[in-house]
Amino acid sequence: MDIIDLNTARRPAGQLPPGMLRKIGWGAAAVLLLLIVYSCFYTVQEQERAAILTFGKYTGESRAGLHFKWPYPxxxxxxxxxVRVQQTTIGxxxxxxxxxxxxxxxxxxxGDENIVSADAVIQWNVSNIxxxxxxxxxxxxxxxxxASATIRSVIGSQKLDYAITDGKTDIQDKVRxxxxxxxxxxxxxxQIMDVxxxxIEPPGGQVEEAFREVTNAREEKNTKIxxxxxxxxxxIPKARGEAQALLEKAEADKKSRILNAExxxxxxxxIYEQYKASPDVTQSRLILETLEKILPNAKIFISDSKDGTVKYLPITELLPSSKPAPQQGNPGGSAK
Known part of the structure; x- marks a missing residue:
């Protein structure tokens, strides 16, 4: 036999069991509370900064990490x-x-009414949230x-030849x-980090080719310079060194000659002091010393010829011969 619950049998169709609405309400409240608690915490990444708005008004700033805030609204x-460096491209x-x-x-x-094509990169970050x-x-x-207006303004004041050759760095500095x-x-x-x-070149076609040739010629000129x-x-340093060496050598020769002259x-x-003391002796000595220098191997003989007669003396014959005398004796015998 089946057992039938009279309370269930008497409940009208579509009617919830007693206490179900209360359970649903508590569950919704719990979920809402969890959502509110979850929304009170937020995380800021290393590259980020967070602006805190209280009733829509900026009231503070937070850096990297986990933070608490009051729930919305x-x-x-x-x-x-x-923090991250960002880029904006122009062109x-x-x-x-x-x-x-x-x-x-x-x-x-x-500035000279020519058309040029300029592509640039602007590097920046946020300095004030x-x-x-x-x-x-x-x-x-x-x-x-x-950036576009600034680049047009700066290039519009420069000549094309300067803009596409030597003026690139100057234009970058002015734009920045x-x-x-x-x-x-x-x-x-x-905050602008860099530009x-x-x-920076003329438009494509024959104009670009012509200016490329001009640029190549300028680069070749700079290379030769x-x-x-x-x-x-x-x-120049080598020539200066050689000149200094010549000057030093000349100075050394000058000092040497001065010392020799002195x-x-x-x-x-x-010699003059000796000459004043005894002129005849000094004169004879000087003559003899000069002859010794001029004729170092000559034999000099001095004779007196005051009486006016020319004396002949076979002195060379009277001098002993420098050659050894030949030995005399019997062959094979003893000397006597």
């Missing part, structure tokens, strides 16, 4: 990639390895427009300075 958090767009030219940004007129979020409606679009001035004037909260031009300067830097003067003065 009391407080809410807006995260910004503030082209890049998606992965695909590069798409944007001619309306790249083409511009130079409050200014970045509330002073400008779209800061990145403002930066792009400001003007962009910094604009960001500071409008307080966008953006780099990828290309650098080589000449290198040769000059090598030769020695000769001292020697002459000494």
């Amino acid at each position: 009391i407080q809410q958090v807006v995260k910004v990639q503030a 082209y767009r890049q998606s992965g390895d695909t590069i798409t030219p944007v001619d309306e940004e790249a083409l511009m007129i130079t 409050r200014d970045y979020l509330y002073n400008v409606e779209n800061p990145e679009l403002f930066l792009r427009n400001a 300075a003007n962009l910094l001035e604009l960001q500071d004037k409008y307080q966008t909260g953006i 780099k031009f990828q290309d 650098n080589n000449a300067a290198k040769y000059e830097n090598e030769r 020695g000769d003067v001292a020697k002459f003065n000494a």
Whole structure:
């Protein structure tokens, strides 16, 4: 026999069991409480900064880590990639390895009314979150427009030949300075890190080829100038060294000759003092010393011929012979 619950049998169709609404209410409250508690905590990544809004008004900023806030709508958090260096391209767009030219940004007129194509990259980050979020409606679009206008203004004051050759660095510096001035004037909260031009060149075709030849010629000219300067830097020090060596040698010769001359003067003065003391003896000695120098191997004989007669003396015959005398004796016998 089946047992039938009378309470269930008497309950109308579609009516919930007693206490079910209370359980549903407690469950919904618990889920809502968990959602509220979960929304009170938020995490800021290393490259991010978070702006804290209390009733829609900026009241603070938090850095990397886990933080607490009051649940919405009391407080809410807006995260910004503030630390990471970001890039804005002018004249082209890049998606992965695909590069798409944007001619309306790249083409511009130079100061001498020529057309040039300029591609640039603006590197920036967020320096002030409050200014970045509330002073400008779209800061990145403002930066792009400001960069494009600044580049046109700077290149519009330069000649084409200068812009595509030696003026690239100067133009970059001027664009960066003007962009910094604009960001500071409008307080966008953006800090310009660097401005780099990828290309500054005339449009394609024969014009580009002609200017490429001009650029190559200029580079060749600079190369030759650098080589000449290198040769000059090598030769001038060497020539200076050689000149200094000649001067030092001349100075040494000068001192040597002065010392020799002083020695000769001292020697002459000494002989002159002796000559004053005994002229005849000194004169004879000087003559003999001179003859010894002129005729070092000659034999000199001095004779007196005051009586006017010429004396002949066979002195050389009277002198002993320097050759040894031949030995006399019987062959094979003993000497006597």
